[in-house]
Amino acid sequence: MKQLSNRHILLGISGGIAAYKSAELVRRLKDHGADVRVVMTAAAMEFITPLTLQALSGNPVHTTLLDPEAEAGMGHIELARWADLILVAPASADLMARLANGRGDDLLTTLCLATPAPVALAPAMNQGMWRDPATQANIEILRERGIALFGPAAGEQACGDVGPGRMLEAEQLAELAAGLFQSRALDGVKLCITAGPTREAIDPVRYISNHSSGKMGYALAEAAADAGAQVTLISGPTQLPCPERVTRIDVISAQQMYDASLEKMGNCDIFIACAAVADYRPANVEEQKIKKHNDAMRIELVRNPDIVSAVASHPKRPFTVGFAAETQDVVSYARDKLQRKKLDLIVANDVSDSRIGFNTDDNRVTVIGADTEQHIEQMSKRQLARQLIALIAQQHREPAD
Numbered sequence: 001m002k003q004l005s006n007r008h009i010l011l012g013i014s015g016g017i018a019a020y021k022s023a024e025l026v027r028r029l030k031d032h033g034a035d036v037r038v039v040m041t042a043a044a045m046e047f048i049t050p051l052t053l054q055a056l057s058g059n060p061v062h063t064t065l066l067d068p069e070a071e072a073g074m075g076h077i078e079l080a081r082w083a084d085l086i087l088v089a090p091a092s093a094d095l096m097a098r099l100a101n102g103r104g105d106d107l108l109t110t111l112c113l114a115t116p117a118p119v120a121l122a123p124a125m126n127q128g129m130w131r132d133p134a135t136q137a138n139i140e141i142l143r144e145r146g147i148a149l150f151g152p153a154a155g156e157q158a159c160g161d162v163g164p165g166r167m168l169e170a171e172q173l174a175e176l177a178a179g180l181f182q183s184r185a186l187d188g189v190k191l192c193i194t195a196g197p198t199r200e201a202i203d204p205v206r207y208i209s210n211h212s213s214g215k216m217g218y219a220l221a222e223a224a225a226d227a228g229a230q231v232t233l234i235s236g237p238t239q240l241p242c243p244e245r246v247t248r249i250d251v252i253s254a255q256q257m258y259d260a261s262l263e264k265m266g267n268c269d270i271f272i273a274c275a276a277v278a279d280y281r282p283a284n285v286e287e288q289k290i291k292k293h294n295d296a297m298r299i300e301l302v303r304n305p306d307i308v309s310a311v312a313s314h315p316k317r318p319f320t321v322g323f324a325a326e327t328q329d330v331v332s333y334a335r336d337k338l339q340r341k342k343l344d345l346i347v348a349n350d351v352s353d354s355r356i357g358f359n360t361d362d363n364r365v366t367v368i369g370a371d372t373e374q375h376i377e378q379m380s381k382r383q384l385a386r387q388l389i390a391l392i393a394q395q396h397r398e399p400a401d
C-alpha cells in the first residue's frame, strides 16, 4: 500500500553530516507515493549537492529566498501552500533555534513560517548539543507550537560520541511522515488498553510489583486517540498524566484490572494488553503490618487470572493484541503466547536489553501474527506507538485470512 500517494512533501535539509541520508529519504518518500520537492540551506549544500537531490526528486531544488528566477517558477509562498507536510531532515540545532525564535532568515525557515501544513523535524546533531539546555528549551517551544519531532535515535555518532542525536533512518522517517496522514485510521473505533504494573498487597504497607512505568501503554493510548479512536485506558499505578481525549480507569491489583477489562471489553472493538500484570498474588493479605519477628518469612502466592486470555476467549471477543516481555528466545516464546492466549497479534519485547522495555523512553519490538512477523527498530515509545497503532488499525480492518 502506498501510504503517501498524492501527498506533497517539502523536504527541508539543513547543514549536518546526516544530510547524506536525505538522498535516501527522497527515494523512500517517493517509494511511498509522495511528490517530493527539496529546499536546502546554504550549510546543507556543504554536505550534499542540489544536483543529487534534483535527480532523485525529479524536481528543481530550491536554495535561496531572494532568487528572481526561482520565484518566477514556484515562489516561496506558493511552495509553502503546495506542501501537505514540511519535513526537515536533518534538522540541526541552529535550524531549530531559528525556528523556535520565529526567524525567517532563509528560504527554509520562511517556508516553515508561511506554510499552513504541519511541520515535522528530524533532529540530527552531536549528543552534547542535543542535551544542551538551550536546545532542549527550543524543542519544548517547537513542540508546544505543534511541530512534530521524529527522533532523534541514540547510538554511535559520526564524531565518535555515543548518545542521543542520530537522525532516524530514511525508512523510519518515511513511515512517520505517512503516520501523520493516517490519523483517522481508527475513526469510530472503540479501543481498550491496559497499561502499567499491578500491585499485589502483602499487608497494608507492602506489595509485590514490577518495573513497568506505563510509558508504552500510555503512548499507545495517545497514538490511538490521535488516530480517532475512542480510548479507555485501564491503568495500574503510574506517575503519568492521562493523555488528552482518553478515559482512564485507575486500578491497583490484577484482580481489579481483570474486572475492569471484562466489564469494558463488551463495548470495545480492539483490546491491547500492554500492562505488566503480576502473575501471582499473596494468598492472604494481612490486615496489620507484618512484624519482623523471624529471620525469614514465607509468603504463599496464588495465580492471578489471565486478563488477555479471558478477553480473547470470550465469545464476543474484540480484536485482541497482547505483549510478550521476554529475556530469551523472544520471538519463539512470544509466538507460543500468541497461540496459547488465542491472540490476533502479539508484540514481542526483549526486556533483557536495559535500553528498551521496562521503564525506558525507547522500545524495539517484533510484531507477530499467525503468519506474519514485522520488526520495528529502536525508537521512542511515542513514535513506536504510532507505528504499532497504524499496523493494528490496518490488521483490524483487513485481518489476514
Ligand code: PMT
Pocket (backbone or CB within 6 Å): 194, 196, 197, 211, 212, 213, 214, 215, 216, 217, 254, 273, 274, 275, 276, 277, 278, 279, 304, 305, 306, 307, 308, 309, 321, 322, 323, 324, 325, 326, 337, 349, 351, 357, 358, 359, 360
Ligand atoms: O510500562 P513500560 O515501562 O513502558 O514498559 C513496557 C512493557 C515492557 C511493560 C511492555 O512493553 C510489555 O512488554 N508489556 C507486557 C508485560 C508482560 O507482563 O508480559 P508477559 O509476557 O508476562 O504477558 C503476556 C501478555 O499477557 C501481556 O499482554 C500481559 O498484559 C498479559 N497478561 C499477563 C498476565 C496476566 N495475569 N494477565 C494478562 O493479561
